Amino acid sequence: xxxxxxxxxxxxxxxxxxxxxxxxxxxxxxxxxxxxxxxxxxxxxxxxxxxxxxxxxxxxxxxxxxxxxxxxxxxxxxxxxxxxxxxxxxxxxxxxxxxxxxxxxxxxxxxxxxxxxxxxxxxxxxxxxxxxxxxxxxxxxxxxxxxxxxxxxxxxxxxxxxxxxxxxxxxxxxxxxxxxxxxxxxxxxxxxxxxxxxxxxxxxxxxxxxxxxxxxxxxxxxxxxxxxxxxxxxxxxxxxxxxxxxxxxxxxxxxxxxxxxxxxxxxxxxxxxxxxxxxxxxxxxxxxxxxxxxxxxxxxxxxxxxxxxxxxxx
Numbered sequence: 245x246x247x248x249x250x251x252x253x254x255x256x257x258x259x260x261x262x263x264x265x266x267x268x269x270x271x272x273x274x275x276x277x278x279x280x281x282x283x284x285x286x287x288x289x290x291x292x293x294x295x296x297x298x299x300x301x302x303x304x305x306x307x308x309x310x311x312x313x314x315x316x317x318x319x320x321x322x323x324x325x326x327x328x329x330x331x332x333x334x335x336x337x338x339x340x341x342x343x344x345x346x347x348x349x350x351x352x353x354x355x356x357x358x359x360x361x362x363x364x365x366x367x368x369x370x371x372x373x374x375x376x377x378x379x380x381x382x383x384x385x386x387x388x389x390x391x392x393x394x395x396x397x398x399x400x401x402x403x404x405x406x407x408x409x410x411x412x413x414x415x416x417x418x419x420x421x422x423x424x425x426x427x428x429x430x431x432x433x434x435x436x437x438x439x440x441x442x443x444x445x446x447x448x449x450x451x452x453x454x455x456x457x458x459x460x461x462x463x464x465x466x467x468x469x470x471x472x473x474x475x476x477x478x479x480x481x482x483x484x485x486x487x488x489x490x491x492x493x494x495x496x497x498x499x500x501x502x503x504x505x506x507x508x509x510x511x512x513x514x515x516x517x518x519x520x521x522x523x524x525x526x527x528x529x530x531x532x533x534x535x536x537x538x539x540x541x542x543x544x545x546x547x548x549x550x551x552x553x554x555x556x557x558x
Contacts, residue, residue, distance in 0.1 A: 292480075293527040293538040294331045294339070296358065302339055303538060304328050304527070308360065313533060321360035326351075330383035330393070330434075331527075334410060338363065342380040342393055351377035353393060353412065366412030375414035378402045382434035384442070388457055390415065392442055394431035403428035405444060405459065418459030423449055426461040433481040433527075435489075437504065443489055445478040452478070452491060452506065465506030470496055473508040480528040482535070492525035492537060499525065499537065 292304035299313040307322040308331065323341050330342035337358040344351050352367035367377045378397030385391050391408040403422075407415040420427050429448025436442050440457035451466035466475050477495035484490070487504040498513035527538035 291526055291538060292329055292331045293529045293536055294333050295529045295531050295536065296333045296337045297335065298337075299531060299533055301529075301536060302331055302333065304331050304341070308339065308341065308356070310359070319359055321356070323354055329381050332383045332385045332391075333358075334385050334389075335387070338410075340383055340385065340391060342383040344377075344379050344381070351380050353380065353383065353391070353408070355410075355412070364412055366408065372397075372400055372402045372404075374417065375406070375408075377406075381430075381432055382445070384434045384436045385410075386436040386440050386442070386457055387438065388440055390457065392434055392436065394434050394444065396428075396430045396432075403431055405431060405434065405442070405455075407459075416459070418455070419444075425464065426453070426455070426459075428453075432479055433492075435481045435483050437483045437487050437489075438485070439487070441504070443481055443483070445481050445491065447478055450475040450478065452481070452489065452502070454504075454506070463506060465502065472511060473500065473502070473506075475500075477524075479524075479526050480538070482528040482530040484530040484535075485532055490528050490530055490535060492528045494524040494526060497525065499528065499535065 294302045300318065301311040301313065303309045303311060307320060309320045310318045312318060323343055326343040328341045328343045332340045339356040339358065341354045343354055350368050351370060352365045354365045355363045357363060366375065369376050370378060372378060377395050380393050380395050382394040383391065389410050391410060393406045393408065395406055396403050401421045404417050404419040406417045409415060418426065419431060421429065423429065428446045431444050432447040433445040434442065441462065442455045442457060444453050444455065446453055450468040451464050453464045454462040456462060466473060468474060468476065470476065475493050477493055478491050479494045480492035482490045488509065489502045489504060491500050493500065498511050500511040501509040503509060525537045525539050529536045
């Protein structure tokens with residue numbers, strides 16, 4: 245039975261949290277559901293998160309913070325005066341940021357070296373045309389070298405996924421506003437599994453939709469609500485090495501786990517003020533070491549988590 249360590253990056257408007265490490269408990273009996281254990285936390289202002297192949301963490305915090313797997317700051321850089329929401333890395337370690345505005349003017353994707361040197365950017369004009377953006381949100385990169393960007397607006401109505409090469413060449417797009425298969429009411433988080441299938445969070449329709457690497461509709465799951473397999477505010481999505489899908493629900497303050505075909509597996513959260521709690525989990529990234537969650541705290545007056553024992557999350 246698998247077991248994961250949750251690493252929660254908490255946004256505080258006051259003192260940043262130091263990295264806290266907790267011992268891993270023994271594996272549960274095979275008949276029990278998977279149990280997820282809180283491990284550590286650090287950082288400030290987490291709005292999106294990505295991992296590279298070395299396990300280093302990139303956290304969106306107005307700009308980009310690059311951290312070790314245990315939370316030590318390696319470097320950081322600005323992304324201009326815009327509003328970055330999505331972040332991803334490619335197989336070479338380059339970093340891609342989906343920015344809804346750059347210097348208050350243009351929505352774009354910014355591509356950086358692993359240490360923050362700007363390589364290129366694309367987009368540059370508002371619009372619903374090929375290669376343009378209205379409101380780029382989520383970003384993910386497949387093993388095929390395709391960069392997938394979710395793009396949304398209501399005036400004009402744009403709800404789609406755009407495809408680009410690693411250098412920014414426009415390759416295609418799919419999706420439209422609506423409730424049908426392959427349509428979206430705000431396409432938010434996006435992730436790609438090792439087989440190349442693409443998972444898109446359909447925020448307004450409270451569901452996950454699964455597509456082939458070329459945008460062919462495969463399946464969907466979810467509905468509005470707080471029950472198992474339901475969503476109120478699906479914001480971030482991540483895939484583990486086995487293909488399981490993890491969804492961060494901001495308004496329900498929880499993470500849900502599904503199989504690649506949408507079968508509900510487990511969910512967990514933590515009460516406000518408790519060890520490992522989070523308020524509005526936004527981004528999620530997964531590797532063999534654990535689940536990393538970027539988190540936005542609305543109330544800086546909440547107590548800083550503490551304690552030295554493993555904390556099971558349900």
